[in-house]
Amino acid sequence: MESGGNDFRSGTMAEETPKEAAEKQTSSSAKDAAAPAAAPKGKKAAEKEGKKVSRRGFFSWAAVGWVGFTAAIGGCVSAFNRFMFPNVLYEPPTSFKVGRPEDFAEGIVDERFKESNGVWIVNSGGSLYALIAICTHLGCPPNWLEAQNKFKCPCHGSGYYKNGINFEGPTPRPLERAKIFLDPDDGQIVVDKSQRYQWEMGQWEDTDSFIEVV
Numbered sequence: 001m002e003s004g005g006n007d008f009r010s011g012t013m014a015e016e017t018p019k020e021a022a023e024k025q026t027s028s029s030a031k032d033a034a035a036p037a038a039a040p041k042g043k044k045a046a047e048k049e050g051k052k053v054s055r056r057g058f059f060s061w062a063a064v065g066w067v068g069f070t071a072a073i074g075g076c077v078s079a080f081n082r083f084m085f086p087n088v089l090y091e092p093p094t095s096f097k098v099g100r101p102e103d104f105a106e107g108i109v110d111e112r113f114k115e116s117n118g119v120w121i122v123n124s125g126g127s128l129y130a131l132i133a134i135c136t137h138l139g140c141p142p143n144w145l146e147a148q149n150k151f152k153c154p155c156h157g158s159g160y161y162k163n164g165i166n167f168e169g170p171t172p173r174p175l176e177r178a179k180i181f182l183d184p185d186d187g188q189i190v191v192d193k194s195q196r197y198q199w200e201m202g203q204w205e206d207t208d209s210f211i212e213v214v
């Protein structure tokens, strides 16, 4: 009998008692119940990761926006500065002093003021006058050729005598003269390019177009 009971127990151990089955079922249910609790953990991690990524993205776009904003502000400031402080071209004064009459020898074309002020001071035939160094054809600056005793324009070949009258090339008229006079305070020669005199208009007769010298 005893041995049969042992056999029975070992038989139930192998086959599982209803109690054990119930406990197993309960344990399995508990496991199943616990499984969904783990799922939110994974979701949270994913959400956290997503948040991390989206935060990184946000900062990237913010950086791009900031750079764009800074560039736009820089452009505005630059335009404003250009408006307030425009590029200024240096223009030599139209009226200037060139020295005393005795500084200009008879028969000389003085080129000292051609580059700086755009005139030649000429002492010729008892007169001192200031010739504007602009070709009356199309506006190139002619050169004084001492050896040939003439002004010659390098652009199209117009030529002028020492007194400014044209004699060759395409130019239709003589060089122009600027106003010239003596400053009564210091006796210096003043040239004023804002007033010009044209030979063909009879303006070289005007006493403001030359200074008499002896």
Ligand code: FES
Pocket: 135, 136, 137, 138, 139, 140, 153, 154, 155, 156, 157, 158, 169, 170, 171
């Ligand atoms: S510009 Fe002087 S000859 Fe034409």
